[in-house]
Amino acid sequence: MKERLLDLLACPTCGGDILLAYASKYDDKEIMDGVLSCKKCSREYKIVGGVPRFADLAKIEEDKAETAENFGWQWTHFTQENEQYADQFLGWMQPVTRDFFEGKIVLEGGCGKGRHTKLAAEWGAKEVVGIDLGDGVESAYAATRHLPNVHIVQCDIYKLPFTRKFDYAFSVGVLHHTPDPKRAFVSLAGKVKKGGHISAWVYGAENNEWITKYVDPVREGFTSKISQPMLYQLSKLPTLSVFLTTKLVYRPANIVAKPVAKRLFYNDYLNHLGTFGWREQHNIVFDHLVAPTAFYVSKEDFVSWWEEIKAKDVEIIWHNQNSWCGFGQI
Numbered sequence: 001m002k003e004r005l006l007d008l009l010a011c012p013t014c015g016g017d018i019l020l021a022y023a024s025k026y027d028d029k030e031i032m033d034g035v036l037s038c039k040k041c042s043r044e045y046k047i048v049g050g051v052p053r054f055a056d057l058a059k060i061e062e063d064k065a066e067t068a069e070n071f072g073w074q075w076t077h078f079t080q081e082n083e084q085y086a087d088q089f090l091g092w093m094q095p096v097t098r099d100f101f102e103g104k105i106v107l108e109g110g111c112g113k114g115r116h117t118k119l120a121a122e123w124g125a126k127e128v129v130g131i132d133l134g135d136g137v138e139s140a141y142a143a144t145r146h147l148p149n150v151h152i153v154q155c156d157i158y159k160l161p162f163t164r165k166f167d168y169a170f171s172v173g174v175l176h177h178t179p180d181p182k183r184a185f186v187s188l189a190g191k192v193k194k195g196g197h198i199s200a201w202v203y204g205a206e207n208n209e210w211i212t213k214y215v216d217p218v219r220e221g222f223t224s225k226i227s228q229p230m231l232y233q234l235s236k237l238p239t240l241s242v243f244l245t246t247k248l249v250y251r252p253a254n255i256v257a258k259p260v261a262k263r264l265f266y267n268d269y270l271n272h273l274g275t276f277g278w279r280e281q282h283n284i285v286f287d288h289l290v291a292p293t294a295f296y297v298s299k300e301d302f303v304s305w306w307e308e309i310k311a312k313d314v315e316i317i318w319h320n321q322n323s324w325c326g327f328g329q330i
């Protein structure tokens with residue numbers, strides 16, 4: 001943890017200022033182990049392995065802890081980097097562009113292994129704070145600690161330990177895996193200062209009826225319950241069929257016979273998926289099967305989230321015919 005993160009922290013319980021009570025181990029400028037304490041209520045929060053810990057998985061509601069654990073395993077095992085992450089990220093963040101991050105204090109709600117936190121930092125954000133509930137924070141911290149403007153915090157998105165100082169908050173593919181996506185979104189928006197902006201990307205209900213009908217029962221009843229190492233192996237089978245279909249049918253069809261390709265099932269998304277190699281496709285298939293909780297959000301519901309936070313100039317964009325990107329001003 002970098003000491004200047006203290007400027008952005010606030011007690012998640014009472015909102016009081018957070019102080020560094022003591023640091024027992026420094027590594028370069030990073031506080032590796034120590035204790036933070038609230039000036040107002042005196043509650044203490046540990047810094048372990050360079051990451052301040054405001055949530056204890058052992059004390060958190062079972063459904064949230066299960067989601068955090070399953071995704072945590074994913075982000076400590078699928079730690080690959082991919083040059084396509086930047087384009088993929090900007091696809092989800094539409095209409096935001098790289099230069100939007102310049103000079104901003106940014107909060108990412110659910111950073112996983114930190115790939116988007118890292119991009120935001122590289123694109124010129126003044127400070128970027130990536131939060132997550134699960135073990136993903138260990139990978140995120142390892143991947144970003146060398147960047148002077150990045151901070152990783154372990155906490156619950158419903159109880160964010162921050163002051164309202166952020167210019168921009170975003171959340172990509174995370175809110176729909178929380179028990180109450182709208183409430184998580186409202187919580188994140190609550191840390192953005194007046195005049196700042198927020199982006200969110202969520203699974204759409206529209207066009208995903210086949211997933212809710214055929215994939216969800218398998219995910220809920222089986223694949224999210226088995227051990228992650230077992231799912232890692234087992235998910236290679238559906239990945240193989242996705243890999244062959246996207247590489248042998250969707251990609252060629254979209255290159256040589258666009259009008260025909262447009263009529264293929266789920267074409268926009270599967271054609272997009274076909275641009276990735278095996279490792280990334282395996283990661284995506286695993287991701288779809290590992291989550292204990294997943295909501296598919298209709299446009300109507302999504303619009304109501306933005307109304308709830310009274311956002312201005314809201315833009316809602318339909319992405320790959322299967323998900324929603326939203327952007328607005330607080």
Ligand SMILES: [Zn+2]
Pocket residue numbers: 011012013014015016038039040041042043
């Ligand atoms: Zn407090």
